[in-house]
Amino acid sequence: MQGRVGAVPGVAAMRSGAFILVLAVALAEGAAPCQLNGLWRNDQDSLMEISVSRDNGDFQGQYLTRVTLSGGCAQISPLKGTQQQLGDGGWPTFAFTVRWDRFSNATTAFVGQCFVDADGKEMLTTTWLLREAAESLEQDWKTTRVGRNIFTRKHTTRGKTLQSLSPPCEDGSSPAL
Amino acid sequence: MQGRVGAVPGVAAMRSGAFILVLAVALAEGAAPCQLNGLWRNDQDSLMEISVSRDNGDFQGQYLTRVTLSGGCAQISPLKGTQQQLGDGGWPTFAFTVRWDRFSNATTAFVGQCFVDADGKEMLTTTWLLREAAESLEQDWKTTRVGRNIFTRKHTTRGKTLQSLSPPCEDGSSPAL
Amino acid sequence: MQGRVGAVPGVAAMRSGAFILVLAVALAEGAAPCQLNGLWRNDQDSLMEISVSRDNGDFQGQYLTRVTLSGGCAQISPLKGTQQQLGDGGWPTFAFTVRWDRFSNATTAFVGQCFVDADGKEMLTTTWLLREAAESLEQDWKTTRVGRNIFTRKHTTRGKTLQSLSPPCEDGSSPAL
């Protein structure tokens, strides 16, 4: 763990006193330097907000997709997942599911890993499966889409949350990511 | 919902009075005819036990894999997920994650759907992603495996649970499904 | 299991000679260790006919899907791929693409492996990606489906080919597998 934390260039860490503090605390506690909690944005401009709530790695949060299978408007939807507990200080892997709230008959699951690059920039590399409902077992073969998303931390002014960043949404319609 | 239940061929349903009763109760209660809760076994002989616990579709349970990336022995691991709430009586889709307890640095997520065939046999068709930890971002490309599993309900004598079906396990080692 | 003799004893120097011997024995018994050429049927009742034509492992053939994204009728479509050349007698892996002939704007690729079980029954376990055309880069995220198919050898009366097994098809329409 010391080697990993020590590998973060001092110059980059200097950008934020808070970050140094986090690293120091992480070092002291032996915790991972890559934290899932907070607000994230992916390459499709979808947003998610994670709160790591339990000691066992379980977390929950909210997801706001900007893209939907139908092209319709999405609602903020609850997510929940789990982060793998690592004893060796590596980058943590995680998985979570999103329950599309009232606007889709599909479900989505993500798996991913949190990385911090040499400049201290956090990145979540994820792969997802989007499962639509089939009307019958014969249609089952074509239900599952696969894709990839990269999330980076979205920095906001104090107090900004996913809720406050969510646009008004007139119509509530189908599948999404 | 009525249309769906009505669509179950009478001849097939006749095979089991209990099944008719279940459907009748489901119809009366407005519940889906395909229930996730209970004990399931997949084509690799892995077991899972699901308890549907919340009105919003969230569920939790336990997973016992028979296969591991390392070939090592697996522990019973907690799963949690969500079932999509459907208003139109179709087969429900779901997604869940498994936190491999202490024997792996990988995480797994499943998406799937529950079907009941003409004979009343329940089947969960699932697709999964198994994410291993990469040591660095450069290794990220090769971390994610994809696969498929079919689960069928495992009927047990009264009181049998996943716990009681679990074999003693001497060594606790790496990734699994 | 005799076919599995292909699991050539690991003496490297003996390899080529031993492999020839295995082939000879297999030939004498009338069964090759695992040959891709011939007629195959999958669990969705789709058919494919492979002709292994080149020493380097390249092959070509024809594919007739029974399922299409649109529900429309499929045409026999050309496939071509490559089998990995293995020096150690293991089960060969392969990959191939199908060019859906005139009835789809999608493309499909399969990867898989050929196995022979203890009873000499051949099985091709495959995973596929089905890519639909997106109208724009913004729609790219949802274009790719993933699935799995198991093929077993379809035994036919002498001279039966995919062509002769193909049903008359009135309408030529969209994506397929």
Add this chain to the structure above:
Amino acid sequence: MQGRVGAVPGVAAMRSGAFILVLAVALAEGAAPCQLNGLWRNDQDSLMEISVSRDNGDFQGQYLTRVTLSGGCAQISPLKGTQQQLGDGGWPTFAFTVRWDRFSNATTAFVGQCFVDADGKEMLTTTWLLREAAESLEQDWKTTRVGRNIFTRKHTTRGKTLQSLSPPCEDGSSPAL
């Protein structure tokens, strides 16, 4: 090919004068709006060179991966595939397989689509499956990895080819992408 350019809806093209200009130039030069042939580099610095050789959309080429499952050195490997023939002027989809030459027992297949953005920059968005050989059917479940790569055209000085860009490679070892 003129039909392709002409098929771009006028209203959509109106969004960007630059885009119209690019299309006009492409038309004047007789170039297609999205040609697979040429040299491409992906986000992992792997290279491929495609020669579109047949009227039916079939193509072949060479692939030089920079990443391997084993970490070993890769050889230039032959690829072949097919581009879907589109009548309606959309971006073409394609699929191809790579036969890892002598350094791997794995096979790989890509599916993807070619896009040209408003600035005329070409991009191939691809998803791939990497299949490793399993020693037995029981190990089949864990053989298939999935991932994604974006390729952009690599501009080189006249006469530069994949062959000339290939570094000397001392050791020839295992799986790759």
